Amino acid sequence: MSKIMDLNGVSDETSNRRIYVGNIDHRISEATLLKMFSPYGKIESEDFLLHTRGPKRGEPRGFAFVQYSTKEEARLAKEKMHGRLACGRPLVIRLASEKSAAETAENSSKVAGVVSRSTHSGSSSGQMSRSAKIAAIKNKLKLLEEDGNRAKKQKQVEHISS
Known part of the structure; x- marks a missing residue:
C-alpha cells in the first residue's frame, strides 16, 4: 500500500502526527519550544525554521513543525497549546493536515x-x-x-x- 504524499512530501499518516506551531516570538529558542511541547507526548522530530537569506539570516521565522509519535499526542498538544500565550503572543497550533x-x-x-x-x-x-x-x-x-x-x-x- 503506497502512502499518499502532499505537495511538501509529507504523507497523510505523518501529517496527522505533525503539528504546525505559528506566531512564535523570536525570543523563543528551539530548546524552549521542545520543552513547551514535550509534556504532550513523545516528540519524534521538529523543524524550527530559520531565515536562510537576507538581513534576518539565521533568525527564527516565527513558525515550526513538531511531530509526535501518535496522532492522539498531536491532537492533545493542539488542544492544550492553541491560543496559549508565549512571550505575550498567542500561539497558533493546528495539525499539519489541517492547513487551510x-x-x-x-x-x-x-x-x-x-x-x-x-x-x-x-x-x-x-x-x-x-x-x-x-x-x-x-x-x-x-x-x-x-x-x-x-x-x-x-x-x-x-x-x-x-
Whole structure:
C-alpha cells in the first residue's frame, strides 16, 4: 500500500502526527519550544525554521513543525497549546493536515508573485491549480530575468558614462 504524499512530501499518516506551531516570538529558542511541547507526548522530530537569506539570516521565522509519535499526542498538544500565550503572543497550533486551503493558495501566490484571480482553479477551495502555479512561477522567473537584464544595462550605461 503506497502512502499518499502532499505537495511538501509529507504523507497523510505523518501529517496527522505533525503539528504546525505559528506566531512564535523570536525570543523563543528551539530548546524552549521542545520543552513547551514535550509534556504532550513523545516528540519524534521538529523543524524550527530559520531565515536562510537576507538581513534576518539565521533568525527564527516565527513558525515550526513538531511531530509526535501518535496522532492522539498531536491532537492533545493542539488542544492544550492553541491560543496559549508565549512571550505575550498567542500561539497558533493546528495539525499539519489541517492547513487551510486559502493559506496554501496565499503562500503559493507569495512565492510565485502576484497572481490574478482568473488563474485560480474553479474549485471552491480557493487552491490554485497545478498549471496555474506553474504559469505563475514562469511569470515570476520572467520578471526576475527582465529585472536582471535591466540592471546589467544600467551598469553598462554607468560604466560607459564614467
